[in-house]
Amino acid sequence: MTSMMSQPMTEGRLVDESLQLVTFEVASEEFAVDILAVHEINRMMELTRVPQAPREIEGVINLRGKIIPVMDLRKRFGLPHRERDEQTRIIVVEVSSRVIGFIVDRVRQVLPISRSIVEPAPDMVATIDSQFISGVGKLPDRLLILLDLDRLLNGALMDSVDKLADSTGTN
Amino acid sequence: MEIGGFDSQIIQDFLTESGELLEQLEGDLVTLEQACDDLDLINTIFRALHTIKGSASFLALTPLVAIAHASETTLNAARSGQLAITPSVMDDLLAAIDALRTQFDELNKGTTNLTEADPKLVKRLTDLGSGTIAEFEDDAATATSAQSVVSAGGITVEPLNLPDNKAALLEFLVADVQQSIGHLRDLAKKLDGGDEAAFNELAGIASELCKAVDFFDFQDMADLAHAIQEAGENGVQNLSAAFDQFIPRFHTSLHILDDQAKALAEGRRHVWNVQTLCERIQTLVDGVALPEDAILPEGASIDLTLRVDELIPDSTDPQAEPAATPSTQIAADAGSPDEAQPVEDASDESNPKPASGKKTEAKDAAGKPVVEQTVRVEVGRLETLMNLVGELVLQKNRIGALARQADDALKGAANDELSEHLLTSSAALDRVAGDIQVAVMRTRMQPLDKLFGKYPRLIRDLAGKTGKKIKLVVEGGDTEVDKSVIEELGDPLVHILRNSADHGVEMPDVRKAAGKPEEGTIRLTASHEGSFVQVVIADDGKGLDRAVIGAKAVERGLTTEAELATKTDSEIFRYIFEAGFSTATQVSDLSGRGVGMDVVRTNIEKLKGTITIDSEKGQGTTLTIAIPLTIAIMQAMMVRVGPERYAVPLSNIVEIVRPTPEQLTTIREHPVMRLRNDVLPLIQANTIFDVPQERREEAPFAVVLQSGHRRLGLMVSELIGQREIVVKPLGDMHDAPSAVSGATVREDGGVSLIVDVIELFRIAKGRGF
Numbered sequence: 040m041t042s043m044m045s046q047p048m049t050e051g052r053l054v055d056e057s058l059q060l061v062t063f064e065v066a067s068e069e070f071a072v073d074i075l076a077v078h079e080i081n082r083m084m085e086l087t088r089v090p091q092a093p094r095e096i097e098g099v100i101n102l103r104g105k106i107i108p109v110m111d112l113r114k115r116f117g118l119p120h121r122e123r124d125e126q127t128r129i130i131v132v133e134v135s136s137r138v139i140g141f142i143v144d145r146v147r148q149v150l151p152i153s154r155s156i157v158e159p160a161p162d163m164v165a166t167i168d169s170q171f172i173s174g175v176g177k178l179p180d181r182l183l184i185l186l187d188l189d190r191l192l193n194g195a196l197m198d199s200v201d202k203l204a205d206s207t208g209t210n
Numbered sequence: 211m212e213i214g215g216f217d218s219q220i221i222q223d224f225l226t227e228s229g230e231l232l233e234q235l236e237g238d239l240v241t242l243e244q245a246c247d248d249l250d251l252i253n254t255i256f257r258a259l260h261t262i263k264g265s266a267s268f269l270a271l272t273p274l275v276a277i278a279h280a281s282e283t284t285l286n287a288a289r290s291g292q293l294a295i296t297p298s299v300m301d302d303l304l305a306a307i308d309a310l311r312t313q314f315d316e317l318n319k320g321t322t323n324l325t326e327a328d329p330k331l332v333k334r335l336t337d338l339g340s341g342t343i344a345e346f347e348d349d350a351a352t353a354t355s356a357q358s359v360v361s362a363g364g365i366t367v368e369p370l371n372l373p374d375n376k377a378a379l380l381e382f383l384v385a386d387v388q389q390s391i392g393h394l395r396d397l398a399k400k401l402d403g404g405d406e407a408a409f410n411e412l413a414g415i416a417s418e419l420c421k422a423v424d425f426f427d428f429q430d431m432a433d434l435a436h437a438i439q440e441a442g443e444n445g446v447q448n449l450s451a452a453f454d455q456f457i458p459r460f461h462t463s464l465h466i467l468d469d470q471a472k473a474l475a476e477g478r479r480h481v482w483n484v485q486t487l488c489e490r491i492q493t494l495v496d497g498v499a500l501p502e503d504a505i506l507p508e509g510a511s512i513d514l515t516l517r518v519d520e521l522i523p524d525s526t527d528p529q530a531e532p533a534a535t536p537s538t539q540i541a542a543d544a545g546s547p548d549e550a551q552p553v554e555d556a557s558d559e560s561n562p563k564p565a566s567g568k569k570t571e572a573k574d575a576a577g578k579p580v581v582e583q584t585v586r587v588e589v590g591r592l593e594t595l596m597n598l599v600g601e602l603v604l605q606k607n608r609i610g611a612l613a614r615q616a617d618d619a620l621k622g623a624a625n626d627e628l629s630e631h632l633l634t635s636s637a638a639l640d641r642v643a644g645d646i647q648v649a650v651m652r653t654r655m656q657p658l659d660k661l662f663g664k665y666p667r668l669i670r671d672l673a674g675k676t677g678k679k680i681k682l683v684v685e686g687g688d689t690e691v692d693k694s695v696i697e698e699l700g701d702p703l704v705h706i707l708r709n710s711a712d713h714g715v716e717m718p719d720v721r722k723a724a725g726k727p728e729e730g731t732i733r734l735t736a737s738h739e740g741s742f743v744q745v746v747i748a749d750d751g752k753g754l755d756r757a758v759i760g761a762k763a764v765e766r767g768l769t770t771e772a773e774l775a776t777k778t779d780s781e782i783f784r785y786i787f788e789a790g791f792s793t794a795t796q797v798s799d800l801s802g803r804g805v806g807m808d809v810v811r812t813n814i815e816k817l818k819g820t821i822t823i824d825s826e827k828g829q830g831t832t833l834t835i836a837i838p839l840t841i842a843i844m845q846a847m848m849v850r851v852g853p854e855r856y857a858v859p860l861s862n863i864v865e866i867v868r869p870t871p872e873q874l875t876t877i878r879e880h881p882v883m884r885l886r887n888d889v890l891p892l893i894q895a896n897t898i899f900d901v902p903q904e905r906r907e908e909a910p911f912a913v914v915l916q917s918g919h920r921r922l923g924l925m926v927s928e929l930i931g932q933r934e935i936v937v938k939p940l941g942d943m944h945d946a947p948s949a950v951s952g953a954t955v956r957e958d959g960g961v962s963l964i965v966d967v968i969e970l971f972r973i974a975k976g977r978g979f
Contacts, residue, residue, distance in 0.1 A: 087961040088854065089940070090899045091948040099940070101955045104601035106938050 056154045060176070062183060063130065063143040066118045070143075071150070071176060071183045078131040078138065080146055083123050097142060102131065109140035115191065116171075134188045150183075152176050157185065218320070224265050225317055226586070231258040232314065233663050236307050239300065240666035244681075246295040253414070256285045262310070263386075264421040267379045274313050277327035279382045281306040283339030286389060293338055302334055304667065366481040370474060380474065383425050387471040390419035394438070394464050401457055406450050412442030419467075430484045431470055434463050437488040445495030452494045458506050459491055462515040487519040589693065592654055596842060599643075599650045600936045600955065606643040607957050610636045651692070651840055658736045658745075659687035661700050665707055669732060672711040679718050679729040680711055686736035691743050692840035698817050699745070699837065702810040706747050706833055707732065709807070714751030714831055724828065726750065741839055742819075748832040754783050754825035766791065768919075773887070783823040784919045787811040811918050815968060818844050818861040842937055846954075846964065848930035849913065851895040852905045855962045856926075857935050857954055862967040864914045864921060866929060880977050883912055883923050890914065891979040892923045893970055898949050899963075917971045922979070924970065933957075937964065949973065 060071035061080075086098035086109060097111045109129055113121060126145035131138060160172035171191045176183035238255045242248065263278035281303055287293035309327035316324050393415045400408035416439035423435040441449060441456070449456045466482050473480040490504055506518055516522045613629070613636040620629040662684045673680040691699075715721075715730030722728055733748045760774045763785040774782070785791055789808035814821045819837030838844060838861075846857035847866075873884045874892075881892040896906045912923035935954040940963070951966035 085960045087953070087963060088900075089948075089963065090950060099953060099961050101959055101961045104597045104604070104938075104955065106940060106953045106955075106961060 057151050058154055058157070060150045060152060060183070060185070061130070061146065062148055062150050063128070063146045065112045065116065065144050066121075069147065069181060069183055070112075071185050072130070072132060072188060074149060076132045076134065076188060078133055081129045081131065081140075083127040083129060083142070100129070100140060102138075102140075105138070107131065107138055107140055109142060110192075111142045113142070113144075132188060134192055137192070139192065152178070152183070221269065221317060224269060225314060228262045228265055229314060231262055232307065232310060233660075234258060236304070236667050237663035239303055239307065240670050242295060243297065243300045243670070249289065252285060252289040256282065256289060257414075257418070259285065260386075260418055260421065263382075264425070267383060267425055270379065271313070271317070271324060272379060273324040273326045274310065275379055275382055277306050277309050277313075277332055277335075279385070280327075280332040280335035280339075284335045285339070287339040299338060302331060302338070305331055306335060367473070367478055370477050370479045379425070383422055384471050384475045386422035387419065387467065387474075390415060390422060391464055391468050391471065394419065394460075398457070398460055398464065401453075401460070406453075409442070409446045409449065412446070413439060414442070416442045423467075428470075428479070428481075430482050431467060433488045434467055434482075434484050437491045438463055441491055441495050445497075448497035449494060451497070452500075454508050455500060455506055456491070456494050458510040458512070458515045459487060459494075459519065462512050462519070462521075463487065463491070465512050466521070482521060484521065487515075487521060490519060587653070592650070595650050596654070599647050600938075602643050603647055603936070604955055604957070604959065606636075606639050608959070610640060611957075612636075651842070652690075654693045654840070654842075655690040656693055656696050657688050657690050658696070658699075658743075660696055661703060662687040662734060662736070665703070665734065668704065668707060669711055672708065676712065677717065678711070678715055680715050681729050681731050682707075683731060683733045685734070689736040689738055689743055690839075691837070692842060694841050695743075695817060695837055695839070698813060698841075699835075702813045702835070703734075703745070703747070705806050705810050707734070710747060710749040710751065710831070714749040714753075716752050720752075738839075739836065742836045743839055745835045745837070746832060747835075748830060750830040753827045753829050753831050754786070754823075755827055756782055759783060759785055762791070763788075776887075780822060780824060781919065783825055786823070787821070787918045808918070812968060815862070815917055817841055818859050820861065843934060844937060846933055846935045847913065848933050848956075848962065849895070849911070849926040850928040850930055851899055851909070851926050852901040852907045854899070854901065855930065855956070855960075856895070856899070857933070857962050857964045858913055858915070858924070859964065859967060860932065862915045862917065864916045867912050867914060867923075868910055869912050869923075878978060880979070885914065885923075888921060890921050890923045891974045891977065892925055893974060895924055895926045898924075898970070898973065915967050915970065917967060920971055920974075920979075922970060922974050924965070935962075935964070940964075 059074040061074050061077050062069050062071045064070070081102075084100050086100060088098045089096065089108075092098070092108075095110050095114045097109050097114070099106050099108055101107075113119070121144065123142075128143055128146045129140040130143055130146065131140045156177050157174040158177060160169045160174055171187055172184055173187040174185040176185060235255060235258045238251060238258070242251050242255065245251065259278055259282050263275055263282060266274040266278060284293065284299065284303065288295055288299075293299065306327065309325075309331065313324045313327075394412075397408050397411060397415060416435065420432070420435045420439050423431045438460070441460075445456075463484075466484065466487075470480045470482070490500060493500055504518060506515060510518070613632045617629040617633055665684065666682050669680050669682040672678075710732050715732065716724070716726075718728040721730065731750050733746070735746045735748075737744050756779055760769075760777075760782050763769050763782065764771055764774060766788075768785060768788065768791075769777070787807050787810070791808070811821055814835055814837065817837045818841060819835055821836075822834045823831065824834070825831040845860040847860055847863055849856055849858055867885065869883045869885075875882055875884070877889070877891075881894070883890045883892050890912075892912065894909060895901075896909060907927045909925040909927045911926050911929055913926060913929075914921055914923050938953050938955070940950060940953045949966045949969045950963045951969070952964040953961050954964060956962050
């Protein structure tokens, strides 16, 4: 998935290939990640706060005996907090062999799209910093923001997730 | 990675297996120094070295083979009684082990070019064993004269074509084969002299021969060597009965092997047609009578045997038995099962396994220990299994709770039978899950010998360096603990033993003057005590001085003169575990005790263990370490901090109190609590765990924690109760130092964090406590 999502998408070169995406909403924007990166999607579950953890890490959950860190995408994007509701989901993904959960407002659908409709990210998409975006999928009726999971988890945060993943044996 | 054409897996297997042998070797060698004449031990060491060498030669690791071979030569001289194991010989042997270890390390790093061992060392070792080599040359000489009798025919001479990697090792292997043949000849002599007990040694020596021969991959040699090994393993009873038929064939086999070995040494290959000979040995091993034309007259010569067993053409027939007529041969065959029967019965009485048993059976016939049946499993797989079992236990608990709920809800209802079945079934599930948990935990257990095996060498070297005489007595090495415990316990034990040897045990003259034996004793004992394993390190050295340590503690402001008087010896000795308590100047004051002892204490506490110290001046010091069998599961007190629940390791909890307002005060603006004679720093769990302001609650309970001799109080909102928890690592996902060391899954499926007590003390220290 890393290669697909993080490579700059050149129009025309990979026309024939299609992408299977899981799409979800955060703050009324529709985002998408490659389905191959997604392990599972869970309803909101009890989170245990970890003292002194990075701000974006909401806490840890028990995923069938494994302790997994969970990140709030709203916090990561610097968006205002929203109360969790029936629609709130935790998407568990594997990024560079690290397992982490994302809290999203709601999950929409699994969507196959052709690579040909994916365009490079513009400098700014809505309120999201373009560094997290690997491309924009132009559907007839709406826009999909394709997330770059690697970069979403980069920097100091990634290091801490890395350590966490190492120690919990998710590697 | 490929090394010399072998893939890394084979190398890895070699390293694992030979690595273990190497560890064992080192321990055995040091033991041998104490008991030079223990022939069994020498043989064990010899076999271990031999196995390493055999595998290494298969992998064409020439430098490794060279040093192993040299050590083996020395040991061989020792085992034949020509060389006494003096300390200097032992130094050389241990140096050889070190050289081997260096080469193992290199292999581990993927290097092909192994460092050659110091040529001087190799030469010394070879020279030490040279007496033995000379003996073999004598043997060879007599064999040559015998050979001239029969070399007339029957063998094919071929040029020797070996691949380079094997050719390089030819010399060693030929020496090996000849050495084994030498041993077998000695054995044959004993047998000739009527000493049938010598049969018992046959399997052991023959298996060495097999290993050496297998290397060449020459069918005839291998067949013959294996036939002899088979005889040693499974044929002892039957062969005693057919003694006169076996012995000449045994001599003949050795003769042939010797001829082949000599030819190899000269770069030629002698091919013998050994098929008939091997078959007949096997027949004898199986306790079946030979056909009449194969029966040798008593005291048959090698020459005759060669003829009878079709190894050389039977040109001068008259010496052989007259050929059997077809009718008598049939009679003999038909009669053979009956004849064989009593023999087998006899063997069954003395030995439970059938004498004709196959090679795969454990070789207890030769008095060797039965090899344990084991499978190597990756640790990662066991960890996955542990995880799953943890989850199983969790679900089991939930089902138990649900069954009880259902039982309550359905009381008196028409289908309350259903809830009863549910209860029974959940109770059964409970038991099975419990058993599985124990079984999985057991797979991770390893004997402490893994650690203890290294220490005799440590003490020996220290004794050598300091000029002291020290004996290390190890007991209970078979005590099993979790793998993680083994890993964490190693360093503290080395530290303690080093201290005992360095500073505890006195110089021989001092000991003598004090009326003690010149040789000091350090006793390392392990035993199971309930769910704990206890490791005791006791020396009979000079002991600790209460007055000196007490004075130092007062000087450092750890206590006062007044308090000192009320403390027990053990309490005062505990000060040596204080960080920085033994700086360079204090070492001499305190007879050096306590160097790095704070590290020891911290490591033991990390394992949720305790360490206590007893000492009597002039009599010695005893350190007692108690560690849980596993750190994967521990006893904890669950406490509530605002809305959150935390687990506090029970091993650190001294008591729990609810302080009155009078007990609470501050020192330098930090809250403290008076508890009897002590003043304890207090840490608010709300603050330390960053509980959001709006969710904080009053925290009236003080959980009194202990680390070393220090204590502090952790203020929490509520005590929930004691639980056995499964520890899951959390790693360091914090920027600031945080007082959380791991996580655990609660019965309700939620996650609770485990309080890092050591970190709490660090924080308290940062505040000046």
